[in-house]
Amino acid sequence: MFRPRPRPRAYNAPVSFTVRAITLDLDDTLWPFAPIGARIDQVLHEWMLQHSPATAAMFPVEAMRELRERSFRDNPHLHHDLSALRRLTIAEALQASGASMDLLEPAYEVFYAARNQVECYPDAIGTLARISARVPVAAVSNGNADLERIGLMQHFAFQLGSRDHGYAKPHPSIFHAACQRLGCGHGEVLHVGDHVEMDVAGAARAGLRTCWINRTGAAWSHPELEPDLEFDTLTALADWLDAHLADACRPTSGTYA
Template identity: 75%
Template sequence: MNFPVRAITLDLDDTLWPFAPIGARIERVLHDWLLQHSPATAEQFPVETMRALREQVFADHPHLLHDLSALRRLTLELALQRSGADMALLEPAYEVFYAARNQVECYPDAIDALARIAARVPVAAVSNGNADLQRIGLMQHFAFSLGSREFGAAKPSAGIFLAACDRLGVPAEHVLHVGDHIDLDVVGAARAGLRTCWLNRHDDAGQVLAWPHPDPLPDLEFNTLTALADWLDAHPQFAAVDSAMEPAPAWT
């Protein structure tokens, strides 16, 4: 296997931090806020009902699946309308959601490993989610963040990967995409011509998944971001610190 790594594109949710605790916090915090500011909405849309409404909104608006912020705002708008609430509450309610969405707890290895990786090669976030790396406090490790909302299409669309490569100024075959999702991250990036690293973290039972597809296969597979940082450290001659550097030699 021969290829240089001159830049990395990195998924966020379930790669740097688990999303499930964030989702649970969003539901709890938003419901508590509605109890205080719009009790009728909270009564008509308790957590499970609000979740069902959100899922229906997502199903009814597939053209917005690249824009999770728009779908969340639409969910809140419908809940407020149907409960007869003051629609002036829409933007404050959305801000409550968005603040909770950006209260992330990174995996124990993630921040130190990210800093090590970013010291080796330029790193760009490529995400279908709507996390704000500035709010979270991690933007200093990234050259930029490209979200599906900004781009107009979501992973596994080849376009979003290639747009990130263009902004990095690095050919796709010299960019390593790192993410947890088999299809959205690894298969999508591979089909766009990038190299791929499957971050296959242990589940709650301490197990890791087996790769399900005969083709394409990930170029690399690790169960922590630290392992990727270690791997890059073990091959310093093959990772350019500056994307404008001459192409790095192939490694084996």
């Protein structure tokens, strides 16, 4: 399904435009995150039952989730680094329960292994291969997924996470950094993602073209900005690229290292 949306009147942009590269969100764009989050909670709790029963007793799944949410609220300076926040949450749970801090890194690795066990949307992998064969694709994410561990890195020019960059979406600098590495002007890059503010509004303010992947059929909710494109699957985006970018070419000046 394709629903073209005009950008704010100041842009006065047509539905058909040049796309020399794509930046792509990961969580809830390539795969749903909710099943991952639930599995992480359960796997980490089961590990604590075996290796630190006192921690598991003091922080069952719901209590550990509440601790994680509190750590997020209390540490806004770490919002770009979800790995640091996860380590902080585990460390607080271990300390509060009198457990050895030697368990911190093994517990984190249990979390991280579960975090990278993703199940992509049915259309995602095949469509990603189609899109990356047409234009360079860079992953731009606030999450801490590892495309190498997941086995999808071959479809991407590079992965730019907020932890490495130092700022999270919707900060414009992370979008601009991706454009620079791609060797493209801001208006030549299409950012694709599911989140109204983090992906669409953030990228639009940074000067990128935007595509909202709206798999749930939700109504657009931003009061000021709208995406250039809206699709309910990545396949529909690939079809749009095939129809509109017959003359698209890869940038000649990109440096993806």
